[in-house]
Amino acid sequence: MNSSWPGFIALLLFLSGQVYIRHHQTGRIPFSRFTFLILFISLFMTVRLQENTRINVEREREVELVKLSSEHDPVAEMLFSEVSMAIRNDSVFARYLNQDNIPIERVVDRLRRNYLSGYWSKYDLQVTVCRPDDNVYLEPPDDIWEHCYTFFNEMILESGIEVAGSDFYFLDNLNGRISYLAAIPYYRAESEHRVYIELNSKIFSEELGYPELLLSENYSSFTSSRFSFARYNGGELFTQNGNFPYRTTSTHYTSRENEFETIILDGFDHSIYNVDDQNTIIVGSPSVTLIDYLIFFSYIFAFNFLVAALGYLILIIRKQPTLNWSFKNRIQNSLVGILFLAFVLICSGTIYFIIQQYRVQHNDNLRNTMRSVYIELVHKLEFEEDLENWSSDSYYNLDELLRKFSNVFYTDINLYNQEGNLLATSRSEIFDRQLLSYRMNRLVYENLSKGHASEYIHNERIGKMEYISAYVPLMNSDNKFLAYLNLPYFTQSGALARDVTNLVVAVINIYMILILLILLVSGFLADRITQPLRMIQNRIAQVSLSQKNEMIRYDRNDEIKGLVEEYNYMVQELERSAGLLAQSERESAWREMAKQIAHEIKNPLTPMKLNVQHLQRTIEEGKDDPEMVKRISATLIEQIDSLSAIAREFSDFAKMPRAKNTRINLVPKLNSLQQLFETSDRAKIHIDMGEYQKVFVMADKEQLMRVFINLVKNGLQSIPEGREGVIRIGLETDSHRMVKVSISDNGKGIPEEIRDKLFQPNFTTKSGGMGMGLAITYNIIRSLGGRIWYDTVLHRGTTFHVELPESVEKR
DSSP states (O other), rough: GGGHHHOOOHHHHHHHHHHHHHHOSOOOOOOOHHHHHHHHHHHHHHHHHHHHHHHHHHHHHHHHHHHHHTTTOOOHHHHHHHHHHHHHHOOHHHHHSSSOOOOOEEEEEHHHHTOOOOGGGGGGEEEEEEEEEEEETTTTOOOOOEEHHHHHHHHHHHHHHETSSSEEEOOOOOOOEEEEEEEEEEEEESSSSEEEEEEEEEOOOOOOOOOGGGGGGTTTOOTTTTTTEEEETTTTEEEEEEOOOOOOOOOGGGOOOSSSSEEEEEEEEEEEEEEOEEEEEEEEOOOHHHHHHHHHHHHHHHHHHHHHHHHHHHHHHHHHHHHOOOOOHHHHHHHHHHHHHHHHHHHHHHHHHHHHHHHHHHHHEEEEEEEHHHHHHHHHHHHTTTOOOOOOOSSHHHHHHHHHHHHHOOOOOOOOOOSSSSOOOOOHHHHHSSSSSBOOOOOHHHIISSSSSSSSSEEEETTTTTEEEEEEEEOOOTTTTEEEEEGGGGGGGGHHHHHHHHHHHHHHHHHHHHHHHHHHHHHHHHHHHHHHHHHHHHHHHHHOSOOOOOOOOOOOHHHHHHHHHHHHHHHHHHHHHHHHHHHHHHHHHHHHHHHHHHHHHHHHHHHHHHHHHHHOOOOHTOOOOHHHHHHHHHHHHHHHHHHHHHHHHHHHHOOOOOOOOOOEEEHHHHHHHHHHTTSSSSSSEEEEEETTTOOEEEEEEHHHHHHHHHHHHHHHHHHHHTEEEEEEEEEETTTTTEEEEEOOSSSSSOOOGGGGGSOOOOOOOOOOOHHHHHHHHHHHHHTTTEEEEEEETTTTEEEEEEEEEEOOOOO
């Protein structure tokens, strides 16, 4: 668990970073960012799960070690009760034992042929017949004679475990073999005989694959194909099973210093159990390789990706019922979807082809085995005309002959007579246990007998095991029918099924790795394909009428180049149109200004002319009126001041310098307004910047301060006498990267009749000050790509809003 802390901490840090980005990023987060999160989580899960799997497999190996140290044979123990009862009730066997000179060879032959054949061929058989006074000789190093009954009774007492319902005992003698001993008594009139039957499993014995059918579902034995095992007795290899080729001596694996050991050797993890000074058991399983990690990671990543994609899609649909994928997402999703569909079709086709090829190979193997068995049987039976009660000098009956061939060709063999009844079999137990009927399958029999088929392969089932079974008519040398030869191929069906499964899993694993690579490569390709489009998008977003726009240089000769050329042409046309528009606007503005100037100049000139004419008439009439002259002079001076004010405002408007835009932090600029107007007795300035410390815009700092100062002055001038004035300045940003500055007052408000003309150059000389100043403010904000508007309530106040694009520092 301690080894997982670094990965766990790294996962927490990564998740924390994702949460931080989520809460500090406006708008929708792209799914590509979740892809990296899924990648990281899948990697973490792969490492942890594979570590847990390694620990669990190691524990399973230890369990198998303990089981193998005292392994029983469940099939044999199940059959012992029937064997014991049959031997006890065998009159021929009893007659042998009643003879003065017991024919031991016949006793052994009777046991081997009648009761301990077939499945029992995996055991070495030793039979000892004891009378009450008999002794047995113990070979060196003992080299002594010992009372027969006493010797076997002590053996049973020391290591025997009774097999329920039988005369057999399991011997837990740690000799590296599975050993059983039976003590079967036979009584004569004057004495008792005992037959001791010893069964010891052969070295490197092989079974024909069906015994699991005889076991209960609750029985657990060493049957997993994941494990290999070896037994060593006295340091020498005694028996082994599985894929790992164990060496002939145990010294290569263990020093025998510890009872339990673990080693990694030749791509396998081995658990070693030194049972005692003589016996060692090793269980091994394949080590987890980098390819295993990659395959497991592919499954985990694919699962997490599908779950995350489904969740992301549900969230997007809930927020936006109409899906509007970006061009990059459409490319990536289309690429992944097409390739995934292609992989599914190819993988399905590959798996189907593999299964079909294995079925063909399975049938071919069965046919080849059938031909070999057929040839050997014909060689033995070619001159026979009837196989009922068949026997020979070498074989007691047909069953014994079939058992020999069964061990040679490693397949079960059955013979059926012309009526479809069982004639002989190499596996009588399977029929005795009624797992198979003594009669042939009806469909098979009809095809062979009535359809005259020369060969018939049929799918059959025993319990949950499915297998194929081949049938052919067996003919003698005169081409006369002897029997129907049947090879039920369940002896290797499990191995072939595992081969098919392993190959299918390998194919799926390869495709899962390819899908993982495609997911990663598709994101990279989609990013590369859309990179020129994003470049064009960024350039279009930066297009402005107030500055020179850069053209795009693109060297590739593809469809994007045509789009770039159109953009460059648009920029040129835009600059030309902007020049014409600016010139037109200037001419229109000057014409409007000329009209306004003429109108405003006429207003003071008319009273000036009337006063001058009145003064002229007074002089002509010879009147001397100083008061009138003084009054006319004051009027003329007032009108001249009015003309001077008009000329000054027009000059300010006309002589605005070219803007020098730089990146400006608005927060200190707005805070400085409080210092500029702190001496004003008309109102108090309140500034609310919230939590903002830095908010940048691109502007000319002199013009920008002129805008804010002008708006604050207008607010101060709008406050009526006798009212305690308050000017509030606020700052905020929105999700569209726009900055809004609000300047509000509690003044008189803006009258309805002038609201539509508020930002026009009216050149008014009213004390409210809403003349050229707001027109200049409006032009400055427009030149910066922003906008200005207001909200007003008559007699309660006005709020001016200035919105400008936020300047984000490029990384």
